[in-house]
Amino acid sequence: MARTVDHNKPASIKDVAVLAQVSVPTVSRYLNSPERVSREKRDRIAKAVKLLRYRPNPIARALVKERTKTIAVLSTNTTLFGQSQTIFGIEERAQKAGYTLNIGVLSPEAGEQSRQRIQSILDQNPAGIVLLDYDQVSDDAFAYVNKDLPIILIAGNRKSDVTQISMQERDGGYAVTSYLLGLGHKTVYHVSIPGGAGGYSRLAGWRSACEDAGVPAPAPIKADWDPESGKRIGSALGRKPEVTAIFAGNDEIGMGIIRGLNDVGRRVPEDVSVAGFDDHPIAKIWNPSLTTIHQDFFKAGEKAFDLLKTEIDDVDQGRGRTDDWNRLVELPGHLIERESTGVPRS
Amino acid sequence: MARTVDHNKPASIKDVAVLAQVSVPTVSRYLNSPERVSREKRDRIAKAVKLLRYRPNPIARALVKERTKTIAVLSTNTTLFGQSQTIFGIEERAQKAGYTLNIGVLSPEAGEQSRQRIQSILDQNPAGIVLLDYDQVSDDAFAYVNKDLPIILIAGNRKSDVTQISMQERDGGYAVTSYLLGLGHKTVYHVSIPGGAGGYSRLAGWRSACEDAGVPAPAPIKADWDPESGKRIGSALGRKPEVTAIFAGNDEIGMGIIRGLNDVGRRVPEDVSVAGFDDHPIAKIWNPSLTTIHQDFFKAGEKAFDLLKTEIDDVDQGRGRTDDWNRLVELPGHLIERESTGVPRS
DNA sequence: CTGAAAGCGCTTACAG
DNA sequence: CTGAAAGCGCTTACAG
CATH class of the missing domain: 3.40.50.2300 (Response regulator)
Structure with missing residues (x-):
């Protein structure tokens, strides 16, 4: 008899293992590298997953991997044109890659406040950080971010040892x-x-x-x-x-x-x-x-995610921090001549 | 000798317990309801927490509580004026209450796509949801959200059994x-x-x-x-x-x-x-x-968080879904007469 | 290729 | 008030 599954507790990896008659680690392997599981069990697990509408619990995974599939985006006033466009660009790419955005708004208040805000966001173990370095407040915030984590800066004065997108x-x-x-x-x-x-x-x-x-x-x-x-x-x-x-x-x-x-x-x-x-x-x-x-802020956001993703991959594949983590990518703007300018009256 | 703590593995609740010479559950109690811990141990734990710069791991907590301190914000194009203002308002209040924002952008694409996007965000166990119901796409999305979770809708046609902010x-x-x-x-x-x-x-x-x-x-x-x-x-x-x-x-x-x-x-x-x-x-x-x-979109965002917070508290305090969860809060706009309108030429 | 065991960092009953 | 035990849902060596 069909039950309204949605309102029940979601199936866990254990439920799948029982139904597929395999061990929990085998299901885990199936999820992460299916080729390490025999054809036969693969099929059984696939069936169970489907039947139970199983979706892995990202929180449990994060606990052991010490990393979530979320990107921390740090920005001042997110309603401003540049900021909102950039964030939109990051989200677009992140979404496609299965990442989620965690937004932290930086206020012009005291540094300690800002530090705690950033800390509480980093405590949630994001896979990486994008800092929209569009003004003094965000520039100050750079001091508080964890330098071990994959991070991309957009704009701002050039820092050393960090990948940065310059909008010139x-x-x-x-x-x-x-x-x-x-x-x-x-x-x-x-x-x-x-x-x-x-x-x-x-x-x-x-x-x-x-x-x-x-x-x-x-x-x-x-x-x-x-x-x-x-x-x-x-x-x-x-x-x-x-x-x-x-x-x-x-x-x-x-x-x-x-x-x-x-x-x-x-x-x-x-x-x-x-x-x-x-x-x-x-x-x-x-x-x-x-x-x-x-200025192409949207593109800057997209580019930021793409660059961040390569750093995340470095970490995932055990390479750790590589020499590529301090690139400077240029995204120059260009002049658009319109009606508001002209030669001065002589 | 002082070590650069930041770059080491952060202290866990166990480290605190050992240093304070108490059991792990006692530290947990101290963290969640200090009054249940004796004055003496409270002091010892406090010292240990400080010394180790201990911050509880929100992910581990989320795993057992089945809830994080994040709010899922679902919205179409976040760069639009109303959307960005609203999100800014939500963030402002959320930040003060110790919550973090998880933004999911809804695209006008096929429903199935949208469903999966929402699902992946809900899989991360947000404490609640704010849906910016500003257009058809977001209105359609309502069908996919989990109705058991605290949720606030902003704008949109009136739904039943859900708290909604109407901007009239x-x-x-x-x-x-x-x-x-x-x-x-x-x-x-x-x-x-x-x-x-x-x-x-x-x-x-x-x-x-x-x-x-x-x-x-x-x-x-x-x-x-x-x-x-x-x-x-x-x-x-x-x-x-x-x-x-x-x-x-x-x-x-x-x-x-x-x-x-x-x-x-x-x-x-x-x-x-x-x-x-x-x-x-x-x-x-x-x-x-x-x-x-x-229209006061910023205020709508603030209000949305406040309303959501009361629902979250209902859940936290074991009351579950109460009758208050289907309120309609009105936030009317008002006419501002300026230069662009006048009497017609006769 | 596969399973039993241990562990990630917390919280929650349960005794005492 | 407090600690030993069990458990949340996963992943990671380790044997076989």
């Missing part, structure tokens, strides 16, 4: 600034996103492009993540007639800036050129559509 | 449509988001408001998640002079529509009023700023 943000900042300068602007103002002002940042690229072009780099202005802050800054900059080109640390800030400029009667791009960064889905429908550096 | 989207759709009609528009066009056209949807509210006002409801137009689709639709609608008011299924689509209208020479709100839904951070800096229904 510095180059992107350099490219967009040079582009603006090439259009004939006397200089480019920069409105920066919070956090990472390290040597590999968008800001660093902007500064470097100004230097290389021999133009003065005005003091950068700090925005926060809310586009509203861009709006305020845009209005303020709009009141200075000498401002003809602005490079915003990200598209949302850039859009806010344009709105702020409009509010004080400055047109974009006729009076002021504005460029953003990231290629947010709204950038291309903004009015005027926003010139920006396209 | 139908009411929101009704409110914004009525508002537009109240401004004097002859009717309101609706551009809908993908998925959920159920009885509790934004679309249902729009239709109902039109009916109640006795105005004809033009056939709704389907957009997809990319704001670019809104732009195309906006241009198309802009070519019809009879269109004076549009209600977009979300803000991104609304922004796309405005851009599309502008492209064919229609001004907003002078020629056409456009309203969105959600109150996306960019809505308020869009030019013109977008009238919308504010």
Whole structure:
């Protein structure tokens, strides 16, 4: 008689062994390396597995293997464009490989708090870690992660002895600034996103492009993540007639800036050129559509999982940490010219 | 001599027992209900725990308790505004309560695929589930979740025997449509988001408001998640002079529509009023700023965790499933009037 | 190829 | 209040 199996206790490896008339270790072997089990028993076990709807308990397996099939993803504010896209990319690949994501949000609070958060996630024995090193908070967090575990960093300043995906943000900042300068602007103002002002940042690229072009780099202005802050800054900059080109640390800030400029009667791009960064889905429908550096965060996430997987395989196959664990993979962005930038009015 | 503890095998409950000169079960009692351990041994154990930097292995605990301290979060495209905000809210509360998030992304693929994905996540014995029931795919997924586990649904059509948070989207759709009609528009066009056209949807509210006002409801137009689709639709609608008011299924689509209208020479709100839904951070800096229904997704996430936690406590304290497990909690949005809507030109 | 035994790190009755 | 024993569901040597 058929029973509603779902509501009962799930079958264990022992149940399968009994039904298939083999020992528990044989079932275990069948599960992990079937070729080590005789054809005949293989069939019997297969039948039992099917009949009992047996699924191995990943927790029991994790207890003995000291490793789960989950990936710890450490990130600050997961609602931001770059973060959410990256996580989505990691998940996509992880899912296909049978891994699950364990998300830990890093808050800007004290270090000790952050350390404990990370610790509690690592206590769950993830197979590996992806750290979204998109700002200062996440960069600080690197100190707390277990360096023995497979780990991939995305972005951030270059660390040693760890595999890292660089999105070449510095180059992107350099490219967009040079582009603006090439259009004939006397200089480019920069409105920066919070956090990472390290040597590999968008800001660093902007500064470097100004230097290389021999133009003065005005003091950068700090925005926060809310586009509203861009709006305020845009209005303020709009009141200075000498401002003809602005490079915003990200598209949302850039859009806010344009709105702020409009509010004080400055047109974009006729009076002021504005460029953003990231290629947010709204950038291309903004009015005027926003010139920006396209960044492929989704791909960075996919790549991060793929790289992590090779390290996990190193561990699984007993190779341990290999020389490959400190690669630097580059995923450069590229300039997309749209309506928000143009030559300055002479 | 101090050793670099971090790189050694972490201390187990046995190590603590030996050092504190008590039995393993006593340490276990100390960990779970210290009041059951004598003052003296409590101190000895505390010292040993500290000295060895002991942290209980959550996996071993999960094996016997058949439950981990993780919450399974099931959602479609986690990069979308509502989804990412909600997840962020869940995480915030979960973190404080010592829970960790296990994210499972639901894809629009075949049901069997989805079932397996959910199964593999449930196999990891989460303490509970939060299902973001924001569209058809997630609504279908409900069939596959284990009904014995604590679970909270956010949004979606009302199910029976499950606690659900309603964001009252139908009411929101009704409110914004009525508002537009109240401004004097002859009717309101609706551009809908993908998925959920159920009885509790934004679309249902729009239709109902039109009916109640006795105005004809033009056939709704389907957009997809990319704001670019809104732009195309906006241009198309802009070519019809009879269109004076549009209600977009979300803000991104609304922004796309405005851009599309502008492209064919229609001004907003002078020629056409456009309203969105959600109150996306960019809505308020869009030019013109977008009238919308504010939805508090973050709060919905927080609330979801809190409700889930009470169910988890029911289970932990042996009460099992109680009558409270089928509550309906309402989290209504509200209209925010901004620049993108106005009275029609007479 | 296969099974009996031991063990992963905990918790839960059960005596005392 | 406390410890010896058993057990959660697996995997890993070890014999044969």
